[in-house]
Amino acid sequence: MSAKVVLIGLDSADTALIDTYVAEGCMPTFAGLAQTGSSVDLETCLETLPGAVWPEIATGVSCGKLGEIFHGRQLVSGESKLKPLSENHVNTDKYLWKIASDAGKRVAVLDIPETAPVPDLNGVSLHGWGLHDELYGPQTVPPSLLDDLRATYGEHPMGGRSCDTMAYREGPDAVAKRLNEGVSAKATLATGVLADDDWDLFLCGFGEPHCAGHQLWSSSPSEAHRNFYCALDKAVGEVIDSVGDSTEVLIVASHGVGDYIGGPRLLPEVLIRLGMSGRADPPARKGIRQLYNAGRYLPLPIKRRLRRATGKGWGQKVQQLASAAVDPFGSPHTLAAPVPNNRCGAIRLNIKGRDPFGQVEPGAERDQLIDQLSEELYALKQPGTDAPIIERISTADELFGPDHHPNTPDLILVFRTDLGPLEACTSSSVGLVEVPINSPGYPRTGDHRPASRLWRTKSTAWREGGPAPSSLDIAPTLLKLLDVEAPAFIDGRSLI
DSSP states (O other): OOEEEEEEEETTOOHHHHHHHHHHTSOHHHHHHHHHSEEEEEBOSTTTOGGGHHHHHHHOOOHHHHOOSOTTSBOOTTOOSOBOOOGGGSOGGGOHHHHHHHTTOOEEEEOOTTOOOOTTOSEEEEESSSOSSOSSOSEEESTTHHHHHHHHHOOOTTTTOOHHHHHHHHOHHHHHHHHHHHHHHHHHHHHHHHTTSOEEEEEEEEOHHHHHHHHSEESEEOHHHHHHHHHHHHHHHHHHHTSOTTSEEEEEEOOEEEEOOBOGGGHHHHHHHTTSSSOSOHHHHHHHHHHHHHHHTSOHHHHHHHHHHHOTTHHHHHHHHTTOOSSGGGOTTOSEEEOOOTTSEEEEEOBTTTSTTOOBOTTHHHHHHHHHHHHHHHTOEETTTTEESEEEEEEHHHHHOTTOOTTSOSEEEEEOSSSSOBOEEEETTTEEEEOOSOBTTBOOOEEEESOEEEEESSOOOOOOSSSOOBGGGHHHHHHHHTTOOOOTTOOOOOOO
16 A cells, blocks of 8 residues: 655755765755755745745645634734734645645645644644644644554654754754664554555654754754754655555755844834834833843743742733833734744834724825834844945735735834844844843754755656646645546645
């Protein structure tokens, strides 16, 4: 038993590192793909809405239409509080495996990042067994499958723990060991499920490269990082070797990894000092906010003692005292506030008629505020160099057109990556703002960069002409290989 079409997803596996390690001889599987297969580099949403890269791969639909911005903590239009994106807000009906299932194809889906279960699937799915972001798991379709998989394959070596927490408590060596074990365990799971049935479509995600990128990077790839990629190559090779020669196998590296630059963490304080978020009296409360920001970076044991001594809401009380709204879109004083957007900055305006406590009139007043904000943000400089820290500011309308999803932030910022870590900025309006990019409980050394590639084990003439190949093209490519017509809502085009 095997599959007709297989997609292996590598979450945040860096293509430049793969090329380097292939040249060094430690990744023979990918060296073989370079000789007998084919590949194409892909454009992604890493400089617009980076958190939507996997939903784009899963659906072929532009991130500006999906409304899935940052699954772990985002604002849903019509609400005023940031919170994890519920399964009710996820576009499961647009998943390519849902489309294939509805067309009568037998499908298996294992750990594709940032995706939720699809009920009544013609096949099986597993979510959150070994991912960096285990948002909707561990869950299976059917639900009874989870106990069967645990009985056969056990728990993932990371044990459902955050790699940030593990790196803080046990150190990077422990993380590296468990990640190496994790890719081996994922390969064992994948080959086992592949052997269980005759699948039309089989998808398997390796989430371990994502954690490796955050925890094992240190200004340049470490030896631990290299060893991990060698283990990943072996695991991918085992999955490929387990299917027949007639199987169509594609492998996608979703996005890359590089130095942790930062930038978005500066925005909350910048907007407060501009009088956009919270009350417009920042000078009187600046010291309290600095104290609060310093408290955010205390070691976890000290934070726990503070919570025990002062109660659970101590952080919110300090925020409120500092005029830094806990839920800025629940405040009538907010004109604009930052929202999470991964490596890019994002700002949402508090628009009347759209947001529950809207203060900004749509139309001319909105446009004037955007111009004012853009001017102030472009004026932010790096202390000591006087270099602007922001490369580009775009509106949602410019990026996605006027019919974009209402969850989309109004302004999206791309920070410069050539200035080193962006932990401070200054301007005549805000003065000096300093916010570290790391903390003891958040010990990341690497972050994402725009780099994506699709490999095919067969030599292929990729599509010529039209838009540049992108992550949006993966879903229609797989559907074409299955002889399933791509629905009209898909924005991508088949690459073959």
